[in-house]
Amino acid sequence: MPSVVIIGAGSSGLAAAHTLLDAGYAITIFEKSRGVGGRAATRTRAGFTYDYGANYIKPGAPASVELITKRFYTPELIDIQKPVWTFDGSQHIQEGDPTQNAEPKWSYRHGLTTLSQLMAQGLNIHLVSRVARMQQHANAWTLYDEAGESMGTFDRVLITIPANQAVPLIQASAFQQDLSATINSQLEKAHYNSQISVLLGYTPRPKIRPYYALVNTDRAHAISWLSWEHEKNPERAPADAGLLMAQMAPQYSQEHWQVADEEIYRDVAPRVASLIDEALPTPSFTDIQRWRYSLPARKADADALNAITLPMGLTFCGDGFVGGRIHLALEHGIKVAQQLIDQHL
């Protein structure tokens, strides 16, 4: 069986890994961060546990539902009961779409990374291992880290990192026939928005609401999403405290990318209080995450790209090809891994 190296241990990479392992392939995963899960990310600080990237998982196709509800099921899985309501640029709040709100909103009692951690168990994953460049040989690929050290030679490569982030990796790599411009012209069809997530902890806990989160529907507000993180599980915040997460709109995020954290908290906290019309105290806890590659506003075409690269033993998957949702990333990882398997047969 050929050896396969997977670059990235996010949802798509982990789902692909299991599909390949089931078919008997030897898998190695390189992940640049200190943990798995990519943008399905959870952090615990000062007694707060929060998902600072993706918020919850929607039930998608049977392939991803099976992973969540059967193969990697844990009693930690929860369905966020309260609905998502909407607001517009003039801060008018109203009930959300009843059909969408009737669907489960899956999370985990102690954070969304629970799923990735369960999926990562037993896999050959190298953390804090950023792949900087690849070298193609006749029937194999050698990967190199940022120091120029070899990370090993493998028969096949599966790249699962955000499509735009793959562009410099391809540019730095050496191909037998120079296809880097052709590959990158496909990858550049995707475009990710940048996004700032702001976490604001309050003591006492803010008022109880009939909703768990608010989403801006007309894209005319600086806040695009506001969620009450402690509604997922009261244990995610210290007793008496509560945590709100404001995901800022793409334009606001772009304009404030270089602005100091403290200044962003000072600007966002009153916007949150005004939106929900509540006299909130000064936050007792703050945190911020700048997502350079947040959600794909435009997708690239994986079938067109993989048709070029699959014969070379190189494949791509991830949300840049299917849309910014965890279930879509899981399903795409499974699909592309299956294409790799089928090509070998």
Ligand SMILES: Cc1cc2nc3c(=O)[nH]c(=O)nc-3n(C[C@H](O)[C@H](O)[C@H](O)COP(=O)(O)OP(=O)(O)OC[C@H]3O[C@@H](n4cnc5c(N)ncnc54)[C@H](O)[C@@H]3O)c2cc1C
């Ligand atoms: C703020 C925000 C809110 C969101 N909200 C939701 C939501 O509510 N529901 C939902 O379903 N989805 C949501 N999403 C989208 C969802 O998180 C993504 O679609 C999904 O996690 C993408 O998975 P992926 O495997 O394609 O990519 P990623 O999760 O990005 O995984 C790629 C991995 O590759 C690693 N990597 C990158 N470069 C290298 C390198 N050179 N070498 C080694 N490793 C590398 C990264 O560290 C990462 O772990 C949200 C995303 C963000 C940012």
